[in-house]
Amino acid sequence: MSKVLSFDAxxxxxxxxxxxxxxxxxxxxxxxEKGSFTCLLGPSGSGKSSLLNMAAGFIRPTHGQxxxxxxxxxxxxxxxxxxxxxxxxxxxxxxxxxxxxxxxQSGHNGSDAAREAGRLLDLVGLKGFDQAYxxxxxxxxxQKAAIARGLALSGxxxxxxxxxxxxxxxxxxxxxxELADLWKRENITILFITxxxxxxxxxxxxxxxxxxxxxxxxxxxxLREAQKKLDSPDFLTLKKEIxxxxxxxxxxxxxxx
Amino acid sequence: MKxxxxxxxxxxxxxxxxxxxxxxxxxYRGTVPFPGPLDVLIRLKALSAGESIxxxxxxxxxxxxxxxxFKGLLTGLLVGIPLGIGxxxxxxxxxxxxxxxxxxxxxxxxxxxxxxxxxxxVGSGATVFMITMTALPPVVFNTQAAVRDxxxxxxxxxxxxxxxxxxxxxxxxxxxxxxxxxTGIRLGFAAxxxxxxxxxxxxxxxxxLGFSILQARWTRxxxxxxxxxxxxxxxxLAFEKFLFEPLERSLRIKRGLNG
Numbered sequence: 001m002s003k004v005l006s007f008d009a010x011x012x013x014x015x016x017x018x019x020x021x022x023x024x025x026x027x028x029x030x031x032x033e034k035g036s037f038t039c040l041l042g043p044s045g046s047g048k049s050s051l052l053n054m055a056a057g058f059i060r061p062t063h064g065q066x067x068x069x070x071x072x073x074x075x076x077x078x079x080x081x082x083x084x085x086x087x088x089x090x091x092x093x094x095x096x097x098x099x100x101x102x103x104x105q106s107g108h109n110g111s112d113a114a115r116e117a118g119r120l121l122d123l124v125g126l127k128g129f130d131q132a133y134x135x136x137x138x139x140x141x142x143q144k145a146a147i148a149r150g151l152a153l154s155g156x157x158x159x160x161x162x163x164x165x166x167x168x169x170x171x172x173x174x175x176x177x178e179l180a181d182l183w184k185r186e187n188i189t190i191l192f193i194t195x196x197x198x199x200x201x202x203x204x205x206x207x208x209x210x211x212x213x214x215x216x217x218x219x220x221x222x223l224r225e226a227q228k229k230l231d232s233p234d235f236l237t238l239k240k241e242i243x244x245x246x247x248x249x250x251x252x253x254x255x256x257x
Numbered sequence: 258m259k260x261x262x263x264x265x266x267x268x269x270x271x272x273x274x275x276x277x278x279x280x281x282x283x284x285y286r287g288t289v290p291f292p293g294p295l296d297v298l299i300r301l302k303a304l305s306a307g308e309s310i311x312x313x314x315x316x317x318x319x320x321x322x323x324x325x326x327f328k329g330l331l332t333g334l335l336v337g338i339p340l341g342i343g344x345x346x347x348x349x350x351x352x353x354x355x356x357x358x359x360x361x362x363x364x365x366x367x368x369x370x371x372x373x374x375x376x377x378x379v380g381s382g383a384t385v386f387m388i389t390m391t392a393l394p395p396v397v398f399n400t401q402a403a404v405r406d407x408x409x410x411x412x413x414x415x416x417x418x419x420x421x422x423x424x425x426x427x428x429x430x431x432x433x434x435x436x437x438x439x440t441g442i443r444l445g446f447a448a449x450x451x452x453x454x455x456x457x458x459x460x461x462x463x464x465x466l467g468f469s470i471l472q473a474r475w476t477r478x479x480x481x482x483x484x485x486x487x488x489x490x491x492x493x494l495a496f497e498k499f500l501f502e503p504l505e506r507s508l509r510i511k512r513g514l515n516g
Contacts, residue, residue, distance in 0.1 A: 058413055076416040088410045092432040101428060105418050153418060 003070075004157055004189045005055055005080075006031035010064035011214075012050055023214040024050050027064065030208055030217060032157075037183050037190045039200035042210030043246065048193045051215075052159050055191060056082045068157075078105055081150035083160040088146055089134040095121070095145050096130035102152035120148040123186070125178060140164075140171045147179070151186070160192045164199075176202055197242050201226075201235060209242065211249040218249045292480040297487060300480045310481060311472045313464055319488065321464040325381055326453050329388025333445055337393045341400025341441065342434075351401070358397055366391035366452030373460055383460040384453065391452040395444035403437020404430075436508050443501045450493050 012025040025047040032038050040048045053059045054066055057076035066073040068080060089098050096117055103113040121127055124144040134142050143163050150158045164172040180203055183190055194200050200207050207221040221242070226234050272294045279293040292300075304315040313321075344351040344358075369390050373383035411433055415425045457467025466485050473482035 056413075056417065058416075076413075076419070078417060078419050080417075082413070082417060084410050084413075086408075086410050088414050090411070090414075090429065090432070092435075093428075101420075102418055105420065 002034050003031045004034050004036075004068070005191065006067045007051065007055075008065045008067065010051065010054065010061045010066065012047065012054075012062045014050075025061070026214040026216045028210070028215060028217050029064075030220070032189055032191060034189055035187050037180075037192065037203055037205040039204035039207045040191065040193045040210065041195075041197065041200045041207055041242070041246075042215060043212045044195075045213040045215075046210040047213070047215030048210060049161055052082070052161050052191060052193055056080050056159055078102075078153040080157055080159060081154035083143070083146050083150045083158060083163045085162045085165055087134070087139075087142055089142055089149070091134050093133075094130070095126065095132050095134065095137070098134070098145065098149055099130075099152050102149045106153055106155070108152075116152070120151055121145075123151070123182060124148045138171075140167050140175055143167070143175065144178070147182075151188070155186075155188070157189045158191070160190060162193050162195065165195065172199070179203065197239055197246075201238055201242075207242070209245055209249070219245050289477060289479060292483050296480050297483045300484045301487065304481070304484060311463070311469055315488075318465055318469050318485075319492075321462070322453060322457065322466045323492075325384050325457070325465065326388060326449060328381075329385040329453070330392050330445060330449050332385065332389040333392030333396055333449065334442065336389070337396030337441070337445065338400050338438070340393075341397045342404055344397070345401040345404025358394060361390065362394040362398070364390075366448065367455050367459075370456075370459055373456075379460055379462075381462050384456040384462075387452055387456040387460070388449045392445035392449040395448060396441040399437050399441025399444065400434065403434035403441075406437065407433045436505070439501065439504055439508060443497075443505070446496060446501070447493070450489075450496075454489060 007028055007030050010025055010028045011023075013021045013023050016022045024045075028047070028051065030038075040051065042048050050059065054061050055068075055073065057073050057080065068077075073080070089095070090101075093101070099117040099120060100113055103116055108116050117130065118127075121130055124147050126141060126144055126148065129137065129141065129145075134145065137145065146163070147158070147160075150160075164175050167175065176199055182188075183203075192200075192203060194203075201223065205222075205224050207223060209218045209220075210216065211218050221238065223238075226238060276293045276295070279291040282291040304310060307314050307316075310318075340354070340358075344354055366387055369387045370383075373386045377383040377386055407430065411429060415429045420429065454467035454470070457465040458471040462468070466489055470482050470485045473479065473485065
């Protein structure tokens, strides 16, 4: 399988108050294969979001290199579309206009763009909401529209930064399910950041665990063959294993801080 | 409906109070009769029919004031909005200009009289200058705040979409700052309107609402003075009610703050 996104020995320091430098990431290497759903799991401050922002091109790593389809990432690009944690639809545009603006950038015009927008809204389950303003939608629906916009921009890779963390548990479960279905149908590659072990197991084709600051890659689980039913033995074993790994890596990291 | 009825009732109550107060003042002071609402209305009617006062008709005075107001305001906006955007976007520029702009903000409009006279002498130039200087701070500071308040995520989305600078400006940044911009313009409008009347009284030409009020004082034509004051209030209110309120409301609805 071909590699879509590669992180090669990424280390990062960022400036904090009083010229203090914080070591956020320590030589993290991994890559996303085409069609994979990679969940990045780790405690707060482990640099998950930093990695995603680097992949998007919003920030540059202090050391190391990120490649997208073999090319080094140096700028922001619509081909590496981000679905943000916070609301990112433009509130002064209707849902359809948010999508059309994105589609116009990826080469769709006129009736072709309208057709594609309709298809995407259908895909994320927002059929009939094209004329709504974001404020008229629930939080979950807004995030779905943001996913549709991401697909309108890129269509092959989505970088998702805890997109459902502001939702209540039931909505999140539902959106997780819908996202999993969408991923299977559309053959996209997803990098998904989450705090929730259960969400990571449910969604991911693989899970990467980062340690607490400075973030290091602790462990990788391949879930392609795993049973994902909530009460299946696989699920529970895996959950226990991840929790144990987290407990193992975090206290030691805290001591070093 | 109920709210507008209450507003009308409030205005009627004020007119009643005015009428009563006028009677009382006239009775106890007795020197010059205090004009009541009816006297002022009759005077306004005569003036609006084209009766000349202090060398011009009412409409000429009004047109003169409005034209100065717009000139001053337009200059204020043309200078203020770019300044606001610039200082909002670039930190260096902000720190460079902040002390200066803060000083501007605390100087009352009327304090510019000597400076205005030094620059332009007596006449409309001085008035326009005072209006500009008064309108400038609210426009600059509100625009600046609006630019600084653009959420990082919007900037990032605009970058991620690879929008051209012109498209980003038009579709993202301008709509994002428009509520703040409108607030700035609105406050600038109001501040300018107040200083305009004062400026006309002192440095103005021999025309305009402010000038007329002052003339009415010298000639003891208090009915006309009150007629002009009513006119000032009406116009200020009209701009607020029919220009800015609908504008701000439509912006709020679009952003879902008041759907």
